[in-house]
Every structure is written in structure tokens, then in C-alpha cells.
Amino acid sequence: MQMLKHNLFEQRTIGMPASCGETLFLEGEPCDEVFEIRKGMARAVSMSREGERQILAFFFPGDFIGLPLSRHHRYSVEAVTDLVHVRHSTQRWQESLARTCQEDSSMLKSVWREEKAFIERGLILGRVGALARLSAFLIVLSKHLPTEHGLCALELPQTDIASYLAASPETVCRGLKRLREMQIIAMPRRDRFAIQYPARLELLAEGILA
Amino acid sequence: MQMLKHNLFEQRTIGMPASCGETLFLEGEPCDEVFEIRKGMARAVSMSREGERQILAFFFPGDFIGLPLSRHHRYSVEAVTDLVHVRHSTQRWQESLARTCQEDSSMLKSVWREEKAFIERGLILGRVGALARLSAFLIVLSKHLPTEHGLCALELPQTDIASYLAASPETVCRGLKRLREMQIIAMPRRDRFAIQYPARLELLAEGILA
DNA sequence: CGGTGCCTTGAGTAGGTTCAATGTTTGTGG
């Protein structure tokens, strides 16, 4: 295991806490720091001039965000849950990128993960039908969320899901209800869920099942 | 002007032609080459298992695509119009990135442009109302397309627009008609358009105007 | 115990999809 050597940013530094709702950085601010999520969940938010809020992506432990690809941040990032994160100096990140990107591509991968998060939403929003979008989202979520006793912790207001899916909160609520009734997911509590029939959920996500 | 020195990829190499409809690379292929668009227009396409086709992004002259952020391409790229492009070795691209990314961020910018293309679609798909999405798309397009006599060359089938906007072709057609009737855009031919009232188009895009 | 924020449910409506038919443009071969 030489992973540690390659990437300065993986370990070593001490995580800082941020509490639910806190803003890590704002759209338009200069890219001085790279943020690494260690624990919890964050959201990328974009605001149109008239205050229309859109959630562009969610980020999970291991993700690096606010990469200095442009001079200023193109989106704000807020903590969805309480989280632990690390701030790295942009300059050191860039140096480390220069150093490692000839040998391996571990740091380019972190660039990729940021990009992937945005592509993912595009793919989800491109689907027809609110149930298909919701299903696709749950599948993605379940791969990132910590699981215990077979239950995913869904510490995410439905309003956020709605904003991410470009749907109304009511539609999200009804969609979840529908999935429960179809026994495809279980939700013993509002903030816990389990996928009971992954195959059927996939079918829904692909728009095959009604 | 020291731009040329920084980035190996900007000039010098000879462009190769590709004709309308041609595939530059396929989803799943290894990232051996980086593609630079010199002239024309390309589209990123993703296929779901059942053959559901989605257009994820459009690319324009100056864009670098197929960046080696992951081992395999996450989307296919096809020529929308006849185009001229350059293929760079991934290895040399990476070396050049390592060399330049300490001094300036010109190459990181090209990473950013790829990412931006995906974010852009997310922002557009997040809007409510087909007219708003279409308007937002036209605004973006008009900034990229070559203009002559005040007319943008829209060498883009409406079906592609529909796929990009996650709408049916009929809706796109009716939307364009509506914009023409409102005198916000002019379309003397099917493949030419001009924005007559940018301000009103923006309002539509923001969902303010009906 | 009352408040506040979020979730849930219902009813009515508007907007977009689908289906189907027609029109237009482009390219091809006679």
C-alpha cells in the first residue's frame, strides 16, 4: 500500500467539524481552499438571480470539492448533515497534483469525482417520470450512505431531494409513498430507508416498470 | 502573449476532419487520447441499457474532451456538424498538465470547461417549464456558435435539442414557434436564428415572463 | 404545552407527452 505516499491529502490532517446547514464556501468566492469531506454529506447549491435555489450535487466522504479549476467557485457548498471536513491550501493541492499526475492519476480521480457528481444529476434529470428520477436517485444514494442493520441513514430533508430532482416536495413525498406501497423500499422512520428489491428499483429507474 | 508557450495543445498540430454523425470515441473505451475541438460542434451521448439515448453536453471550438480523469470514457462523443479536431496523446497531455499547473492554470481551465458543460445542463434541466429551458439553452448556444450577418448557424437537429433538454421534439418545435411569434427570436431558415430581444429571452429563461 | 418546520394528503388545473397525420427539406439515382 503506497496510496498514502501519493496523495498528501488522504490522511494526516485533522478534520474540522461543521454543523448541519453551515456554509463551507460561497459561489463567487475565490478558490483559496480545497475541501475534503471526511464524514457526513454536503450539497452544492446554485442561486439564480431571482433567488431560485437549485441543488446541483451531493458530496460524500472521500470527495474533494471546490477544486481550483477556475478562479472563483461556481457554486456554494453547505453541510447537509453535521460533517467533518478538511481544508487544504489550493496551492499545495496544485503542487501535489503536478507531482503525482505523471506517475498515477489518483488526484485526477478526485477531479473526476467532482465532475461525476454533476454528470450524475444530468443523467437523472434526463429521465422521464418523477418516479424514475426518484428511483435513480435512491440507487445512487444507497451507494454512498453509511448503512447499519441494513438501513441507510437518510438525513436529508425531502425538500432537498425535491430541489435536486427538479420536482416539487409533494411529488417526492408521493413517490416515496408509492415505493413503500410497492414494497420496493422500506422506511421504518422518516430518516431511514432500505432497498428491498434493487432489481425492481432499477427497472423503475429505467422507466420500464410502471 | 505567452499563452502559446504554456499550453502545448493550443496550436501547432494539424486538425483532422470528421463528418457529421461520426463517432469520435465511445463510452467505455480507454482514455488514450484527448480530443480538442477546433471547428464545428460535438455532442456527448450516454446510452442507458435499454437504448435510451441522452445528450449530456455540447462541445465547441476550444474545448478539450475525453480528459483522462478516469480510465475509461464515461460518455461517447459524436460530431454534430462536420468538424475539425485534434487528437492528443493522453500521456503528453498529462505531462503538460504537470508542467504547467504550478505556474498557471490554463490546463486546469480546460478541465473546468468540460465540467462546466455538464453543470450547465443540470442548471438548465432544473428550470421549470419547457420554454424556460429552451430559452436558457438558446442563450448558452448563442455564446458559442459562429455568427454571420447577425445570424447564428444552428446546424443542430431539433431532436438533439429535445434530447438535451429532456423534452419531446414536438415541445421544442412549439417552443421555437412561440419564441418566433413573440418576436424574441428570428428564424429566417430552419438552421439560422438570431436573438432579437436578449433581455426578454433572459426573463423567459428565468421563468419570470409567461 | 404551544410553536415551528417538515411531511402528508386531497382536489383541481396547466402544461407536456403521445399518437397520428401532413408538410418540408435534402440527397440519391434514373
Add this chain to the structure above:
DNA sequence: CCACAAACATTGAACCTACTCAAGGCACCG
């Protein structure tokens, strides 16, 4: 040069989904 085919664009009508509006329920917090 014309005729025909294929692909794309346009239009209308019926249907249906998801949104809006509005009211009530639940849970957490002081």
C-alpha cells in the same frame, strides 16, 4: 433535371402526469 425516398419538422387532439394551492398531521424544541 426530375422523381422519389428518407429524415426531419410541424400541427392538432386526447390524455395524463406533476404542479399548485390548501388543509391537516407529526415531531422536535423551547
